[in-house]
Amino acid sequence: DIQMTQSPSTLSASVGDRVTITCRASQSISSWLAWYQQKPGKAPKLLIYKASSLESGVPSRFSGSGSGTEFTLTISSLQPDDFATYYCQQYNSYWWTFGQGTKVEIK
Amino acid sequence: QITLKESGPTLVKPTQTLTLTCTFSGFSLSTSGVGVGWIRQPPGKALEWLALIYWDDDKRYSPSLKSRLTITKDTSKNQVVLTMTNMDPVDTATYYCAHKGAGMEFFDYWGQGTLVTVSS
Numbered sequence: 494d495i496q497m498t499q500s501p502s503t504l505s506a507s508v509g510d511r512v513t514i515t516c517r518a519s520q521s522i523s524s525w526l527a528w529y530q531q532k533p534g535k536a537p538k539l540l541i542y543k544a545s546s547l548e549s550g551v552p553s554r555f556s557g558s559g560s561g562t563e564f565t566l567t568i569s570s571l572q573p574d575d576f577a578t579y580y581c582q583q584y585n586s587y588w589w590t591f592g593q594g595t596k597v598e599i600k
Numbered sequence: 601q602i603t604l605k606e607s608g609p610t611l612v613k614p615t616q617t618l619t620l621t622c623t624f625s626g627f628s629l630s631t632s633g634v635g636v637g638w639i640r641q642p643p644g645k646a647l648e649w650l651a652l653i654y655w656d657d658d659k660r661y662s663p664s665l666k667s668r669l670t671i672t673k674d675t676s677k678n679q680v681v682l683t684m685t686n687m688d689p690v691d692t693a694t695y696y697c698a699h700k701g702a703g704m705e706f707f708d709y710w711g712q713g714t715l716v717t718v719s720s
């Protein structure tokens with residue numbers, strides 16, 4: 494199995510901060526990585542796909558980078574609507590795996 | 601507009617079999633490359649991918665749950681059904697179905713989810 498490890502598990506930040514979340518794969522997944530945002534009681538929302546492609550309608554303050562085994566999600570200037578939990582997800586030609594999530598809290 | 605909605609029991613007893621239905625609209629599961637997946641989330645915990653069925657009836661299962669899962673589709677009804685046998689309280693979770701586009705190995709549209717509680 495490919496394991497996905499996100500860090501940190503929890504992040505405390507203020508409005509306007511630059512925030513970076515890391516996701517590491519236990520083996521290379523090329524660029525087959527997506528990022529989702531989830532708010533309490535809601536389904537996840539796709540933000541980034543293929544490591545760095547921004548989903549339509551997602552604000553440009555969100556960006557993704559990386560390939561192989563290390564990936565990052567960056568929020569350039571944190572907004573009140575961005576306080577949520579973020580998950581990475583990989584695909585390895587047979588199955589899909591999610592990371593354990595990173596909760597972005599208000600500092 | 602793509603929409604998906606999960607339906608099924610909200611409460612099942614331990615050892616019972618869970619059957620969930622995903623009814624969708626706005627796309628066809630006979631279109632090359634398209635798939636519908638199931639993902640679950642125990643209360644307060646992370647997302648866990650369970651299974652996916654492709655347009656051509658190719659099926660993928662989580663290795664850790666493969667022996668308990670079956671995924672099928674009814675293209676004419678725009679439905680995908682997931683069955684999970686031998687339910688246990690640890691299977692208590694919100695179960696989501698989601699759309700996977702052709703050549704896109706991620707889930708771009710999700711249902712609202714349905715909470716299934718396993719308890720005697």
